Amino acid sequence: MSDATGSVSEEPRRDESDGLLDTHSPRKIVAWATVGGLAVLLAAGALFPNSLAGTLSDVITSRNTLASALRLSVPIAFAALGGIFAEKSGVINIGLEGLLIISAFTAVYVTDATGGVWLGFGGGIIASTLLAALFAVVTIRFRADQIIAGLAVWLIALGLAPFASQVIYGGPNTSTVPTIGAISVPVLSEVPFFGALFSASPSVYLLFLAVALSWYVFERTSFGRWIRASGENPKALDTAGVNVAHVRYAAVLLSGVLSGMGGAALSLDLGQFTGNGPTMVNGKGFIAIVAYLFGNYNPIGAFLSTMLFAGLDAMQTALQLQGIGVPRQLIRITPFVIVIVILALVGRTRTPEAAGEYYESGEE
Amino acid sequence: MSVGDRARDVLARLADASATERILISTAALLLSILVGAVLVLVAGRMTACTPNEAVYYFGTGFCYDPILVFDRLFLGALGDPLSGGWSPDGQFSVTLRETTLLIFAGLSVALAFRAGIFNIGTQGQMVVGALATAVAVLWGATLVSGVLGTVVLVPFGILVGAVFGGLYGAIPGLLKAYADANEVITTIMLNFIATGVTLYLVSGVFKDPESAANQTVPLPEYAQFPTVLFGGRQDFSLVALFFGLLAIAGLYYLLEHTAFGYDVRTSGIQPEAAEYSGVDAPRTVVASLTLSGALGGVAGAMYVMMILGTFQTGVPSYGFDGITVSILAGNNPLGVGIAALLFGVLKSGTTVVQFATDVPPQLVGVLRGLIILFVAMPEFFRLVGKRITDTGSRAVATDGGRPEPAAGSAGTSGDDGGESDE
Numbered sequence: 160m161s162d163a164t165g166s167v168s169e170e171p172r173r174d175e176s177d178g179l180l181d182t183h184s185p186r187k188i189v190a191w192a193t194v195g196g197l198a199v200l201l202a203a204g205a206l207f208p209n210s211l212a213g214t215l216s217d218v219i220t221s222r223n224t225l226a227s228a229l230r231l232s233v234p235i236a237f238a239a240l241g242g243i244f245a246e247k248s249g250v251i252n253i254g255l256e257g258l259l260i261i262s263a264f265t266a267v268y269v270t271d272a273t274g275g276v277w278l279g280f281g282g283g284i285i286a287s288t289l290l291a292a293l294f295a296v297v298t299i300r301f302r303a304d305q306i307i308a309g310l311a312v313w314l315i316a317l318g319l320a321p322f323a324s325q326v327i328y329g330g331p332n333t334s335t336v337p338t339i340g341a342i343s344v345p346v347l348s349e350v351p352f353f354g355a356l357f358s359a360s361p362s363v364y365l366l367f368l369a370v371a372l373s374w375y376v377f378e379r380t381s382f383g384r385w386i387r388a389s390g391e392n393p394k395a396l397d398t399a400g401v402n403v404a405h406v407r408y409a410a411v412l413l414s415g416v417l418s419g420m421g422g423a424a425l426s427l428d429l430g431q432f433t434g435n436g437p438t439m440v441n442g443k444g445f446i447a448i449v450a451y452l453f454g455n456y457n458p459i460g461a462f463l464s465t466m467l468f469a470g471l472d473a474m475q476t477a478l479q480l481q482g483i484g485v486p487r488q489l490i491r492i493t494p495f496v497i498v499i500v501i502l503a504l505v506g507r508t509r510t511p512e513a514a515g516e517y518y519e520s521g522e523e
Numbered sequence: 524m525s526v527g528d529r530a531r532d533v534l535a536r537l538a539d540a541s542a543t544e545r546i547l548i549s550t551a552a553l554l555l556s557i558l559v560g561a562v563l564v565l566v567a568g569r570m571t572a573c574t575p576n577e578a579v580y581y582f583g584t585g586f587c588y589d590p591i592l593v594f595d596r597l598f599l600g601a602l603g604d605p606l607s608g609g610w611s612p613d614g615q616f617s618v619t620l621r622e623t624t625l626l627i628f629a630g631l632s633v634a635l636a637f638r639a640g641i642f643n644i645g646t647q648g649q650m651v652v653g654a655l656a657t658a659v660a661v662l663w664g665a666t667l668v669s670g671v672l673g674t675v676v677l678v679p680f681g682i683l684v685g686a687v688f689g690g691l692y693g694a695i696p697g698l699l700k701a702y703a704d705a706n707e708v709i710t711t712i713m714l715n716f717i718a719t720g721v722t723l724y725l726v727s728g729v730f731k732d733p734e735s736a737a738n739q740t741v742p743l744p745e746y747a748q749f750p751t752v753l754f755g756g757r758q759d760f761s762l763v764a765l766f767f768g769l770l771a772i773a774g775l776y777y778l779l780e781h782t783a784f785g786y787d788v789r790t791s792g793i794q795p796e797a798a799e800y801s802g803v804d805a806p807r808t809v810v811a812s813l814t815l816s817g818a819l820g821g822v823a824g825a826m827y828v829m830m831i832l833g834t835f836q837t838g839v840p841s842y843g844f845d846g847i848t849v850s851i852l853a854g855n856n857p858l859g860v861g862i863a864a865l866l867f868g869v870l871k872s873g874t875t876v877v878q879f880a881t882d883v884p885p886q887l888v889g890v891l892r893g894l895i896i897l898f899v900a901m902p903e904f905f906r907l908v909g910k911r912i913t914d915t916g917s918r919a920v921a922t923d924g925g926r927p928e929p930a931a932g933s934a935g936t937s938g939d940d941g942g943e944s945d946e
Contacts, residue, residue, distance in 0.1 A: 314847075319889075322889065
């Protein structure tokens with residue numbers, strides 16, 4: 160890690176300046192292209208209300224689109240926040256998808272068994288945190304490869320949730336349970352477009368809170384600094400007397416808690432868990448990974464890029480209803496195509512220096 | 524994410540471990556997964572409803588599913604009940620071999636990429652693309668030739684088409700990784716979703732069988748499918764396909780171990796810097812390995828269409844993910860893939876027998892799939908356990924007896940196990 164100081168001191172610096180060019184400019188390009196594209200589209204829509212642009216801008220400016228974008232971004236953004244904590248601490252958690260699946264199922268099951276939606280929400284969080292704990296022990300204590308263990312977490316949940324659903328409900332889909340009702344802020348929810356922000360499911364408000372708190376933890380607390388150090392320079396953290404393994408355990412467990420909120424919100428929003436094929440989670444955990452990479456490991460950046468994906472997803476749902484001639488099955492794959500395009504544009508992001516590496520403390 | 528670097532790290536570590544140790548770890552992981560599976564079946568048996576006299580009793584508690592019966596059915600059932608007489612080659616054993624055949628190709632696909640230090644999670648998508656291409660191309664070919672000549676021409680043609688289209692689809696993440704640094708774990712998973720979406724669109728539109736309610740292509744005529752040789756016809760199994768599988772194992776083994784290309788692949792897998800220093804064209808190796816890996820996935824799709832289904836239908840079973848388990852269980856060694864494919868084939872075919880005999884859902888195999896990967900990925904765990912047993916016999920906490928409780932401790936919430944034994 161730090162044997163050849165001479166070459167090391169030169170390499171990262173070049174890496175970083177490369178990184179600035181490589182990561183920031185495409186990121187900016189995409190951001191500006193999005194803003195610019197939106198502006199052009201809205202202008203064209205205003206000029207020619209009956210054209211395709213008109214339909215599109217109608218969809219974009221509709222309050223329903225914002226509402227469903229917010230709703231769709233909840234599971235992705237929660238998982239992305241969790242992924243940031245884990246990866247910043249040096250543990251790449253590619254099993255976010257699995258955490259979402261297990262919490263989505265458990266939330267519905269516990270709600271069904273107890274009758275309490277919030278109990279179900281808590282149950283989902285606990286299930287996801289337990290699975291994250293298993294992942295943490297396997298990678299941190301038993302030094303399993305993080306990527307393979309993460310894939311295992313995903314596949315275990317992908318098998319376990321439909322298995323449990325089959326045992327309990329006799330099919331891959333659970334029965335339906337009550338959902339969490341929306342909370343409306345009196346006056347503000349009347350505002351035309353942005354009113355959607357103030358008349359949403361409690362999970363949306365929880366998400367806002369989680370984004371703000373995560374930002375605060377990383378920027379203002381010593382725990383946040385420890386997490387960063389544990390991912391960038393575990394040796395230094397160790398020398399400063401902080402146990403690297405403990406920090407990593409805490410970070411991975413946090414990724415379990417956050418993903419658990421996302422998964423529970425996803426299924427309780429619908430009142431049912433559907434477990435056919437890729438289950439109702441349907442790749443959201445992997446999209447979350449791309450969202451935080453694109454958001455450069457910043458909670459707010461991750462939230463904004465999630466809104467980009469979710470906004471596209473919300474638009475495609477609206478477009479399917481409007482019928483614009485593009486077949487439904489093809490509109491449905493747009494989020495996945497966008498993810499690949501963005502990943503290709505952003506390319507190599509600057510991952511935490513020690514991410515993916517097992518850290519062996521001097522003592523033991 | 525420098526996933527590649529890490530993969531190479533693991534591969535280097537794996538290469539360091541002796542073959543014996545790897546076999547021991549794989550065996551232990553398999554046994555441990557099955558033990559955890561037994562616990563899961565017991566727990567599931569507590570959660571489902573059944574009448575008191577249907578239940579079995581262990582430790583004074585009633586369970587609706589009997590894990591011993593489950594595992595008896597799982598293994599003996601998958602082999603076609605060789606002990607109880609009345610063994611028929613057309614029975615369940617053919618199903619096991621049929622699954623094995625597909626798992627060989629899926630496993631080889633994942634293994635080849637792994638050897639090059641690449642995670643190909645996209646075997647599933649490559650298989651789906653290959654399967655649809657084969658179904659469409661062979662259907663067209665079947666109008667030109669027929670009879671025995673048809674079989675001799677169309678089967679290899681179908682395999683070729685599957686390989687080409689699977690290979691092209693595999694080349695996409697290869698190019699993205701080599702030239703745009705896009706992480707192949709994510710791109711291959713996204714491409715799985717895209718493959719499902721696009722094939723659904725095609726097979727519900729242009730390529731749809733007008734006479735079928737399902738989203739499927741027009742069924743292939745009998746002569747355009749794998750011929751039944753000796754046995755297995757009733758279970759859609761063909762020895763010819765298995766023979767192709769064995770050929771692929773031998774071919775990939777030769778390619779990796781005895782050719783210049785294989786040398787490039789292996790060195791870029793273990794030591795990318797050294798490989799590049801010695802003149803290996805890294806981007807080309809990445810693209811070539813993923814293309815070849817995709818081609819093997821595509822052949823799995825061709826086999827699925829020409830041996831099992833006789834048509835392409837949406838909802839292709841996730842052999843691609845099974846392939847990850849097979850490859851990891853085999854230590855990414857082509858020869859090991861053959862054995863691992865048979866073992867996992869037994870598990871897959873066995874779960875359908877289990878479903879008939881008991882009510883345990885076949886999704887159980889999906890859980891085992893993940894557990895096996897998890898356990899093989901943590902050799903350190905088995906080393907620690909092994910050390911503990913050999914060092915101090917009296918402190919063999921984690922593995923004494925092999926009764927369900929230790930398994931629950933070590934895997935269900937493996938946190939307990941690690942934590943406890945530490946203090």
